[in-house]
Amino acid sequence: MILTLSTTATPATDLGYLLHKHPDRVHTFELSFGLARVFYPEASAERCTAALMLEVDPIALVRGRGVSETQYVNDRPYAASSFLSVAISRVFGSALGGRCKDRPELAATAIPLEIEIAALPCRGGERFLRQLFEPLGYEVDVRALPLDETFPDWGPSAYFDVKLTATVRLADALTHLYVLVPVLDQEKHYWLGPEEVEKLLRHGEGWLAAHPAREAIAQRYLRFRPLIASALARLVPEEESPTEDPESRDGAEEKIEAPFGLHEQRLARVAEVLRQSGARRVLDLGCGEGKLLRRLLADRQFEEIVGLDAGSRSLEIAAERLNLDRMPPGQRGRIRLLHGALTYRDRRLAGYDAAALVEVIEHLDPPRLAAFERVVFEFARPGWVVVTTPNAEYNALFPSLPAGRFRHADHRFEWSRAEFASWAERVAGRFGYRVELSPLGPEDPEHGALSQMAVFERVATHEPAGGVEPTSAAAR
Ligand code: SAH
Numbered sequence: 001m002i003l004t005l006s007t008t009a010t011p012a013t014d015l016g017y018l019l020h021k022h023p024d025r026v027h028t029f030e031l032s033f034g035l036a037r038v039f040y041p042e043a044s045a046e047r048c049t050a051a052l053m054l055e056v057d058p059i060a061l062v063r064g065r066g067v068s069e070t071q072y073v074n075d076r077p078y079a080a081s082s083f084l085s086v087a088i089s090r091v092f093g094s095a096l097g098g099r100c101k102d103r104p105e106l107a108a109t110a111i112p113l114e115i116e117i118a119a120l121p122c123r124g125g126e127r128f129l130r131q132l133f134e135p136l137g138y139e140v141d142v143r144a145l146p147l148d149e150t151f152p153d154w155g156p157s158a159y160f161d162v163k164l165t166a167t168v169r170l171a172d173a174l175t176h177l178y179v180l181v182p183v184l185d186q187e188k189h190y191w192l193g194p195e196e197v198e199k200l201l202r203h204g205e206g207w208l209a210a211h212p213a214r215e216a217i218a219q220r221y222l223r224f225r226p227l228i229a230s231a232l233a234r235l236v237p238e239e240e241s242p243t244e245d246p247e248s249r250d251g252a253e254e255k256i257e258a259p260f261g262l263h264e265q266r267l268a269r270v271a272e273v274l275r276q277s278g279a280r281r282v283l284d285l286g287c288g289e290g291k292l293l294r295r296l297l298a299d300r301q302f303e304e305i306v307g308l309d310a311g312s313r314s315l316e317i318a319a320e321r322l323n324l325d326r327m328p329p330g331q332r333g334r335i336r337l338l339h340g341a342l343t344y345r346d347r348r349l350a351g352y353d354a355a356a357l358v359e360v361i362e363h364l365d366p367p368r369l370a371a372f373e374r375v376v377f378e379f380a381r382p383g384w385v386v387v388t389t390p391n392a393e394y395n396a397l398f399p400s401l402p403a404g405r406f407r408h409a410d411h412r413f414e415w416s417r418a419e420f421a422s423w424a425e426r427v428a429g430r431f432g433y434r435v436e437l438s439p440l441g442p443e444d445p446e447h448g449a450l451s452q453m454a455v456f457e458r459v460a461t462h463e464p465a466g467g468v469e470p471t472s473a474a475a476r
Contacts (some may be wrong), residue, residue: 001053001054001084001118001119002053002054003052003053003084003115003117004115005019005049005051005113005115006042006047006049006050006053006113006116007047007111008046008112009112010046011045012044012048013043015089015170016040016043016048017102017103017106018095018096018100018101019095019170020095021038023048023050024040026038028394029087029091033086034057034083035050035054036041036054036087036090036457038050038051038053045275045370047173048232052084052088054083054084055240055249058084058090069465075212082181085182089474095107095171096175096178097168097171100117103154107170107171109169110167110169111166112167113164113166113167113170114435115173116162116163117161117162117164118157118460119160119161120160120161120181121159124184124216125158127212128216129142130210131213131216132180132183132217133180134165136207137167138164138166138263139164139166140163140164141162141163141164141165142161142163143162144157144160145159145163160407163432173201175207175251175302176207179203179208179217179239184216196334215322219270223281225372233342262328262440265440265441266358266388266441267292269297269440270358271292273453274296274302274354274356274386275301276279277353277354279354280302280304281307281352281353282302282352282354283306283307283308284296284308284355285304285308285342285356285376286304286308286359286360286363287308287309287318287337287353288306288318289318290319290321292316292358293305293307293318293322293335294322294358297322297334297403304334304336305335306335306336306338306352307337307338308339308342308346309338309340310339310341312339315337315339322335324337324451334406340366341374342376343364343368343371344371345374349380350381353384353386354382355376355384356384356385356386357387357388358388359389359390361414362389362406362413362414362415364412373427373430377427377456378431381431382460384455384457384458385433385455386453386455387456388440388453388454389414389420389452390414390421390452391415393416394412394444394451395407397444397447415452418453419450421437422438424454429455429457432458432460432461433456433457434457435455435457437454437455438452438455439451
């Protein structure tokens with residue numbers, strides 16, 4: 001397995017500083033799955049190429065795992081795979097992290113780079129390969145390898161020789177390879193421990209959330225559920241709730257609504273609806289800083305309370321405000337906080353009596369709503385679902401809110417009464433629920449109430465006959 005990195009930056013041999021590997025020597029590293037070597041086939045001031053060669057030992061891979069002889073025969077020694085990621089992080093760790101003590105300014109600079117990967121296995125073919133790298137600014141050159149050189153009519157194999165060209169920071173290029181090469185790999189990454197997952201996600205930060213193929217990338221990680229499912233969810237909030245700062249998230253909204261003390265009214269009303277449903281095991285989805293959770297805890301009817309949010313900072317604040325650390329064991333056993341995204345199927349949410357989503361849906365990008373609907377109404381499928389959202393018509397009455405603006409910077413939409421009703425009725429019909437809509441908070445004769453609520457009650461055990469068509473890759 002071989003990867004080469006070439007640059008024409010001047011002097012090109014500075015690549016040696018960037019990679020922390022001197023061009024004059026062969027550098028050898030012993031990794032758990034074999035040997036990695038770094039050497040420079042070419043090192044002049046005009047052009048310098050560093051090669052990373054891996055000799056994967058197929059026997060070492062399966063040793064002690066009680067597998068059959070046939071598993072010794074595989075593509076691991078030859079194909080670029082997830083092992084390449086591991087090697088990049090072990091051998092080029094500083095470069096991957098953008099650290100370079102001798103040439104810090106160079107590490108921060110985009111340089112002309114040519115990356116060649118031999119025999120890259122590619123589930124999804126050339127098209128997918130391009131979808132992964134082109135949005136990141138690479139020119140992609142691909143040569144499909146024949147299944148057998150001697151018998152060209154056997155057709156192409158699933159392996160490609162790939163050349164990527166771009167002007168990028170070396171650290172970014174290594175990061176892209178580190179994350180995306182395993183996405184293309186067909187094999188089960190049985191070497192993938194929780195720490196590797198952590199690293200993978202950390203390296204995706206900043207660019208993966210904005211990547212147009214992130215759904216597909218995410219899905220491929222999800223093959224390793226449950227290990228990755230929860231970790232993956234942590235990537236998603238980046239795009240969904242850019243305002244990690246709780247002050248800015250809750251603050252602006254509360255300022256606009258403050259004169260009405262609406263939020264507390266809204267929460268009291270939701271808690272009441274949940275109580276009347278008879279629910280004992282409840283979910284607060286998008287629980288934020290845990291204001292509803294606190295109310296639910298105060299009511300003994302609720303035996304199991306789960307709060308889920310995509311914002312880790314919000315969850316920390318919720319844990320603090322609820323005093324989770326100092327709670328007596330009986331009380332502590334009733335509540336759990338989960339980190340997760342509502343646009344990804346999450347088995348932890350199945351089997352509850354009721355779920356509340358208080359002022360959450362308007363934070364979702366409209367194209368993700370279909371995935372969200374399936375996650376909540378098809379997969380989690382609680383007996384009751386209470387959804388509240390602003391009534392956009394009422395905005396006309398806020399003196400401080402310019403026309404056409406939303407109540408909060410992170411809102412992706414705000415619906416009129418008719419829009420919310422038509423959404424709620426469509427969802428109810430599709431997933432086998434009955435729905436009732438009601439105004440929430442102070443009401444204006446013309447513009448309606450400040451906020452609005454839909455209470456869904458499940459009427460069918462399974463979704464209606466004919467099934468639900470998959471609507472989004474994210475929910476599958
Ligand atoms: N329900 C709380 C918080 C409302 S603010 C309350 O009424 O006080 C909206 C919350 O939804 C935020 O905490 C935000 O982090 C969360 N959120 C937004 N998108 C999400 C998603 N896709 N998955 C889970 N939570 C999400």
